Amino acid sequence: MQQIIQVQTAEGPAEIRGYIRGLDDSLRKALHDKHKLGSSKQDSLYFQLWDKVQPFRVKPHSDALWTMPSIPESHKRNIFKYRTGQIWNKNMAFQRRMSYMPGQPIVRDTRCPLSRGDDSQGHIFGSCMHPDMRKQYIARHDKAMKTVIQAFTKGSAVLAI
Numbered sequence: 293m294q295q296i297i298q299v300q301t302a303e304g305p306a307e308i309r310g311y312i313r314g315l316d317d318s319l320r321k322a323l324h325d326k327h328k329l330g331s332s333k334q335d336s337l338y339f340q341l342w343d344k345v346q347p348f349r350v351k352p353h354s355d356a357l358w359t360m361p362s363i364p365e366s367h368k369r370n371i372f373k374y375r376t377g378q379i380w381n382k383n384m385a386f387q388r389r390m391s392y393m394p395g396q397p398i399v400r401d402t403r404c405p406l407s408r409g410d411d412s413q414g415h416i417f418g419s420c421m422h423p424d425m426r427k428q429y430i431a432r433h434d435k436a437m438k439t440v441i442q443a444f445t446k447g448s449a450v451l452a453i
């Protein structure tokens with residue numbers, strides 16, 4: 293018996309007809325080429341920036357982190373959130389009229405709780421001037437540089453984190 297699956301794509305509703313064994317790999321294979329972007333919001337700044345760099349990606353290396361067992365799933369989720377502009381910050385809480393942390397009141401400004409700078413994911417990951425955050429940036433940079441140097445020293449083209 294043939295299965296018919298209806299999906300919503302950016303171009304509108306679509307039907308997949310055929311045999312699909314499950315909702316995991318076989319569904320992905322059936323959908324991927326035609327509908328890999330799904331109903332993603334393609335007019336956003338993040339999408340446009342992501343789309344611009346596609347010709348310059350080296351696919352095996354750009355996508356390697358998703359299959360590396362040494363990277364915890366929680367880190368992969370955060371990387372995905374960062375790439376799509378979904379790291380929770382006070383600016384997002386303010387726009388949604390929500391609290392920044394569970395149990396706290398609804399936020400009334402977009403200021404970073406540590407430095408009082410304008411909060412965003414860019415602020416969290418690179419421009420917060422609070423001394424504790426600066427220490428984290430330096431430690432992260434040192435760790436990344438040690439990994440790169442180690443890979444060059446070993447003569448490996450693939451970084452082993």
Ligand SMILES: [Zn+2]
Pocket residue numbers: 404405406407408409415419420421422
């Ligand atoms: Zn800050």
